[in-house]
Amino acid sequence: MDYLLLTGGLLGLFFGGEALVRGAVGIARIFAIPPLLIGLTVVGFGTSTPELLVSVDAALQGVPDIAIGNIVGSNIGNILLIIGLSALIWPIRVVGGTLVRDTAVMMAAALALVPLFWLGEMGRLSGTLLLGGLAISLVWAFLTAAADGADDGVRRMPIWQALLWVSVGLAALMIGARLLVDGAVSLARLHGISEAFIGLTVVAVGTSLPELATSLVAAFRRQSEIAIGNIVGSNIFNVLGILGLTAVITPIPVAGRFLVFDLPVMIATSGLLTAILLTRPSIGRVAGAALLVAYAAYVWAAR
Structure with missing residues (x-):
């Protein structure tokens, strides 16, 4: 049964990734919006839904380390693991303002x-500031989208069909992620692996499975803008949207290790990705x- 859950989860993730990429590219062409912007919004935010559910639930249950660790760990994994795997499949080339x-x-x-973690607690004011930053970034993105849009001459699908692909893709990703995480946790317990290790590996990686599936499918389809936009958009939404909303719902104590180790690693990996994207024509194998x-x-x- 556990292996069936794993298999069903993988099928759901990759079918969902295929459907989501197809619909997202369709929307981009209909509105002459760059695929990168679609990856940053519809795809990037949509695939962050598992992180949202896990972090809010963990905070409400009084497990703040999981709430924060899920976000910081997912952002690190998004850059190092997911972009790394995607680049192995097909070099990622992204250009534009x-x-x-x-x-x-x-x-x-x-x-x-950094200053918010330094306070030792993510309170409602901190969460509100993060959500405000998300709103500003979205307005900025859409106001500048028209300048980057272009008609590529490719036949456009109807809007209802594109939206259907996106909806089906997001639903399949959510179901697939849940099945895969449930199967992995069950197998880990069956083989005597500690629940602490399960939380550090299965939960963190499990909530990033939609991003992984979507970026890998985008890489297979040579949609570099979707692959990289999905990750950048997800990382933005994880911090500004998910952590912000979670802190607004309930204050979150911040353990010292996040400030001295995990957050610096997240900042360093974000800086590394920024430097690579802005100084190199592509992320090669x-x-x-x-x-x-x-x-x-x-x-x-x-560890």
Whole structure:
């Protein structure tokens, strides 16, 4: 039964990723919006839904380390693990003004956590400030989208069909992520693996499975803008949206290790991605392999 859950989860994730990418590209073409912007909003935010559910539930149940660790760990994994794997499949090439804008927002969001974590608690005021930052970034993104949009001459699908693909994709991603995490947790307990280890690995990676599936499918389909936009958008939404909303719902104590270790790693990985994207024409397979090695080193150091 556990293996059936795992198999069903994988099928749901990859079917959902395929449907979501197809619908997102369709929406981009209908409205002459750059695929990168669609990846940053519809895809990036939509695939962050598991992080939202886990963090809010953990905070309400009095487990703040999971609430914060889920977000910080997911952002690190998004860059090092998911972009690394995607680049191994197909070099990621992204150009345009939207890249400069949104990587700047991602870095600003990461750096904004330093003074907030320093306070020792993410209160409702801190959460409100983060949500305000999200609103500003969305308005900025949509106001500048028209300047980057272009008609590529490709036949457009009807709007209802594009929205249907997006809806089906998001639903399949959510169901697939849940099945895969449930199956992995059950198998881990069956084989006597500690629940602490399950939380650090299955929960953190499990909530990032929609991003993983979506970016891998986008890489297979040669949709580099969706692959990278999904990650950058997800990282922005994780910090400004999910952590902000969670803190507004209930204050979250911040453990010291996040300020001295995990957050600096998240800032460093965000800076590394920004530097690569703004100084290189693509993220090739060698860079992808290096990102994967860096992720393995982080997991080993975080034990």
